[in-house]
Amino acid sequence: MAAIASMTGFARTEGVTAGLAWVWELRSVNGRSLEVRFRLPTGWDSLEPSWRDLASKALKRGNVTANLTVKRQSEARLELDPAALEQVLSIVNDLHRRMPGSPPPAAEALLSLPGVLRQAQADQQADIAAAASEVQAGLAAALRALTEARRAEGARLGTVLATVLDEIAALRDTAAEQAADQPAAQRARMLESVEALLGSAPKLPDERIAQEVALLASRSDVREELDRLTSHIEAAHDLLREAVNIGRKLDFLTQEFNREVNTLCSKSASTALTATGLKLKAAVEQLREQVQNIE
Numbered sequence: 001m002a003a004i005a006s007m008t009g010f011a012r013t014e015g016v017t018a019g020l021a022w023v024w025e026l027r028s029v030n031g032r033s034l035e036v037r038f039r040l041p042t043g044w045d046s047l048e049p050s051w052r053d054l055a056s057k058a059l060k061r062g063n064v065t066a067n068l069t070v071k072r073q074s075e076a077r078l079e080l081d082p083a084a085l086e087q088v089l090s091i092v093n094d095l096h097r098r099m100p101g102s103p104p105p106a107a108e109a110l111l112s113l114p115g116v117l118r119q120a121q122a123d124q125q126a127d128i129a130a131a132a133s134e135v136q137a138g139l140a141a142a143l144r145a146l147t148e149a150r151r152a153e154g155a156r157l158g159t160v161l162a163t164v165l166d167e168i169a170a171l172r173d174t175a176a177e178q179a180a181d182q183p184a185a186q187r188a189r190m191l192e193s194v195e196a197l198l199g200s201a202p203k204l205p206d207e208r209i210a211q212e213v214a215l216l217a218s219r220s221d222v223r224e225e226l227d228r229l230t231s232h233i234e235a236a237h238d239l240l241r242e243a244v245n246i247g248r249k250l251d252f253l254t255q256e257f258n259r260e261v262n263t264l265c266s267k268s269a270s271t272a273l274t275a276t277g278l279k280l281k282a283a284v285e286q287l288r289e290q291v292q293n294i295e
Contacts (some may be wrong), residue, residue, distance in 0.1 A: 004158040004243045005295040007031065007062035009149035013142040018130035023069045024142040028150065030293045031063035039067045043128055051139055058143040060245055061295045062150075066142075068135070072127065150295065157290055158240055161250075164287045165236050168257070171280045172229045175264065178273040179222045222273075225264045229280075232257050236287075247294035254288040 007030040014023040036055045038048050055064060236253055239246045261284055265277035 003151045004154035004240065004246070005147070005150045006153035006157055006293050007150065007247070007295050008153050008293055009146050011142045011145035011149055013138045013145065015134060015138055017134035018127060019072060020127055020131045020135075021071045022131065022135050022138060024135075024138050025067045025069075026064060026142045026146045027067075028059070028062045028064045028146060031061060034059055034061050034064070036064045036066060039065065041068060041070045043125070044068065044070070047128075047132060047136070051136065054136075054140060054143060058147055059295075061247060064146075066139070068139075070131075070135075154294065157293060158243075160290055161236070161240060161287065164283055164290065165233055168229070168280060168283045168287070169233050171276055171283060172226060172233070175222070175273060175276045175280065176226050178270060178276060179226065222264045222267050225260045225267070228260045229257070229264075232260070245295060247291065250291040250294055251288075254284060254291055257284045257287065 007028055009026075009028045011026045012024065014021070016022075034056060036052055036059075038051065040048060051066070055066065232253060236250065239249055239253070258281075261277060261280045265274060265281070268274040268277055
């Protein structure tokens with residue numbers, strides 16, 4: 001059976017291969033589309049395109065950060081990075097000129113700066129070639145774990161959404177009962193207003209009063225909005241059963257919910273119906289907030 005997936009999740013895998021200890025950490029949050037950001041150690045960038053393909057096949061939406069940490073378990077053979085050293089020396093010499101009398105920088109201090117000393121490129125390339133397959137398998141495992149985490153969160157969200165939809169349905173029924181009393185209440189209110197304005201003046205014909213009441217009733221008729229709310233509730237439940245890649249559809253549907261509730265509130269002619277309409281607005285907003293996390 002298909003399962004709802006959230007866009008929020010975390011996964012971690014780790015291992016040791018070819019003398020390297022590696023760790024993948026994947027974090028995912030909601031997003032309009034799929035955006036994967038890889039943070040890779042120096043030298044591993046050439047593998048990113050194939051790893052990005054893996055991520056795009058496993059996930060459909062969300063902002064995902066994939067962080068890879070690699071540490072050599074034995075001492076690496078180091079070499080000087082000439083470009084990094086030249087850049088550091090240029091900065092240090094410029095500061096030395098601006099600060100007359102300051103002692104020149106010690107060689108060991110320069111060598112301790114990040115990037116000046118690096119693992120020998122030949123050794124690093126050999127390490128990457130030996131470990132690439134295992135590290136990629138670790139990424140695949142992390143993506144599976146992230147998918148499961150997102151499904152577990154999606155199951156919880158599905159329960160929350162179903163509860164909110166039930167609340168909206170109950171409020172819709174309450175609004176229907178309150179709206180049924182609107183024509184009679186409006187007629188009574190209008191007659192009171194007419195009597196207060198006319199006083200002892202000749203009475204308006206019943207036919208004219210009926211016309212005015214009918215006009216007010218048509219302006220405040222919310223049956224169409226209530227019917228559409230019923231249709232939207234059924235459509236939302238259908239999407240929850242469909243489960244897969246429903247986030248954008250639900251997001252659009254919540255906009256339709258909001259439109260109907262706003263119209264209902266604007267047509268309300270009683271404080272009771274207005275209060276119910278405001279409760280509906282709050283429930284629809286809660287629905288919208290939860291839907292933002294669905295893949």
